[in-house]
Amino acid sequence: MSTSPSSLPGHPSGAVEWWRNAVIYQIYPRSFADGNGDGTGDLAGVRSRLAYLKDLGVDAVWFTPWYVSPLADGGYDVADYRAIDPAFGTIEEAEELIAEAAALGIRTIVDVVPNHVSDQHAWFQAALAAGPGSPERERFWFHPGKGEDGAQIPTHWVSSFQGSTWTRTTDADGTPGEWYLHLFTPEQPDVNWNHPDVRREHEDVLRFWFDRGVAGIRIDSAALLVKDPALPEVPADPAPGGHPFTDRDELHDVYRGWRAVADSYEDPRVLVGEIWLPDARRFADYLRPDEMHTAFNFDFMARPWDAKALRESIDTTLEAHALVGAPATWVLSNHDVTRPVTRYGREDSSFAFEAKRFDTPTDLELGTRRARAAALLTAALPGCLYLYQGDELGLPEDEDLPRDAIQDPMHFRSGGVDPGRDGCRVPLPWTADAAGAHGFSAPSDDGTTAEPWLPLPAWWGRYAVDVEEADPTSMLALYRVALAVRRAEAGLREGGFAWLDLPGLLGPGAGDVDQVLAFARGDVACLVNFGVDPAPLPPHTAVLLASGELPGGTLPTDTAVWLRTSSGT
Known part of the structure; x- marks a missing residue:
């Protein structure tokens, strides 16, 4: 139960x-x-x-x-x-x-x-010991190689870690055996999800x-x-x-x-x-x-x-x-x-x-x-x-x-x-x-x-x-305050999401506001300046948190701020 x-x-x-x-x-x-x-x-x-x-x-x-x-x-x-x-x-x-x-x-x-297990996993060790055609090998992707002597890899799939996705085994008599699939390292054989x-x-x-x-x-x-x-x-x-x-x-x-x-x-x-x-x-x-x-x-x-x-x-x-x-x-x-x-x-x-x-x-x-x-x-x-x-x-x-x-x-x-x-x-x-x-x-x-x-x-x-x-x-202080504010503010917990129209908010002469990401979550606005020049802040009633200084009421380059606004989304 x-x-x-x-x-x-x-x-x-x-x-x-x-x-x-x-x-x-x-x-x-x-x-x-x-x-x-x-x-x-x-x-x-x-x-x-x-x-x-x-x-x-x-x-x-x-x-x-x-x-x-x-x-x-x-x-x-x-x-x-x-x-x-x-x-x-x-x-x-x-x-x-x-x-x-x-x-x-x-x-x-x-x-x-x-996707895979260790080559030391009990299943894989049993599969190696059991040999070709065994039920134990059916839990993995064992496959004969191509070519007359089976020396060629079954596919040319490329590993997530670069290189081949196939490694050849050695049979009990010491001769080369089947190949097994591993999308990552040879120590990580893929399991067969059809089993x-x-x-x-x-x-x-x-x-x-x-x-x-x-x-x-x-x-x-x-x-x-x-x-x-x-x-x-x-x-x-x-x-x-x-x-x-x-x-x-x-x-x-x-x-x-x-x-x-x-x-x-x-x-x-x-x-x-x-x-x-x-x-x-x-x-x-x-x-x-x-x-x-x-x-x-x-x-x-x-x-x-x-x-x-x-x-x-x-x-x-x-x-x-x-x-x-x-x-x-x-x-x-x-x-x-x-x-x-x-x-x-x-x-x-x-x-x-x-x-x-x-x-x-x-x-x-x-x-x-x-x-x-x-x-x-x-x-x-x-x-x-x-x-x-x-x-x-x-x-x-x-x-x-x-x-x-x-x-x-x-x-x-x-x-x-x-x-x-x-x-x-x-x-x-x-x-x-x-x-x-x-x-x-x-x-x-x-x-x-x-x-x-x-x-x-x-x-x-x-x-x-x-x-x-x-x-x-x-x-560390920034993260601690940010997570506390995030938890305390209903807008950041449950508010909707809407991009802010900064040209409309700031009026003519606002600068390159296309370089500022600005959105509202309830009555909290977040702005991030990706531009070269400082950006003016839109109307707000309080600064909740900023990632850096806000000289003269502006948002410098590579800086973010959370503002309290008078209206929410």
Whole structure:
């Protein structure tokens, strides 16, 4: 029988659809806080910092995978969904963490990676041992190679991490065997979603975590699960639903099954999809009332710091979500993406995986100013706000990691050209004092601390939590106030959305108002100046919050402001 979270100790109660305008904080467990001094972040570290998250004002936390894993891809190669990796803690600690967070009004979302498992997963090990033609291999995509000796790969599909998507096995007698499919690294074999065991197992995994009080599931690589069993090559211009391994129509039946599991609980659980699709209509199909509740809006995050581009993304996003009655999500970065302070300081401030290179110049002062404005822009938009750990401190991307410290497979599979994603995964600095890696690591039982799994730059002490907590102008102070105002203001919680006609409001001589994004949510107006020159402020009764100074009642370049207006939308 399904357990209601309301019956679990301290589980927050409230509106069933809390996720429609929630603030959700992403925790990368290895890098948030180290509670035992071994250099790796863990659940004990998170539990010790729950008060920080409460003070920040978040409604939920999302954990990237904390399961048993060889860590070939940062935990996204899962070996056992029903056990916590010993580096992070135990299943009992996870249950305690969920309950303690709930007692503070913070829900928990965990990651599930349905496209693939670790090559150390019991299923895959059994498949290798069983050999060709076995039932065990039917749970995966084993296939003979092409050519007389089977030495040619079955397809020329390209991996999300570059390179081939096929790896050849070795048979028991030592001869080359079948090939198996992996859209990511060879250590991440894809499972076959045409097999009933695969669907049954994943639905059981959902129940396992829902029964422990988890409020939602974030679904990794959600559009990749189902493959065309004929294994055709990728067409030059695939028709909608016709790609051999992306966004296939059969996927929706999978998520209807997951939604039925989520809705079977007294307090329904939430499904959040990681869906990278250029077609807004196809994206919205995953958010129909019987499928996922929300999905990440990567289009906005990937856009450059440009008024026209971001306005277009906002319009497209809101229109697509309105079609299915789902809330939009707004996110500036995550564990895969260059941090906004660095990204917005570049000549090309957009984001694309294939564009990442070493030694790309950035202006951190400019990027910080824009990131502060972006914080207010996204927090004012209707829907759900995601915040990646460290962005509330204004951390930049660490672009000076020693080459021998990099662990991300994207770096290695690019032949060392791509710096990978470890630059946004460096542990958080908690104290200005350099001891314990700036407070990241608590002392172990013998009073020592190990070197962190990724080194922190020595100069990161300036971004430490204790430094920013003492500075009312810091990025942390801005986020804390912004989230408090967002929670307190009815317009930002529940108000409609309407673009403001600035020429009409400001009259002749207002300047280049096309470079100013301005919209109203109830009686709160948000304005962001992307232009070169300061812009006049429209009529208002109060300034609620600004990302920077407003000299002479004007809005400077790369600055955002929230205003109280006399009329609402």
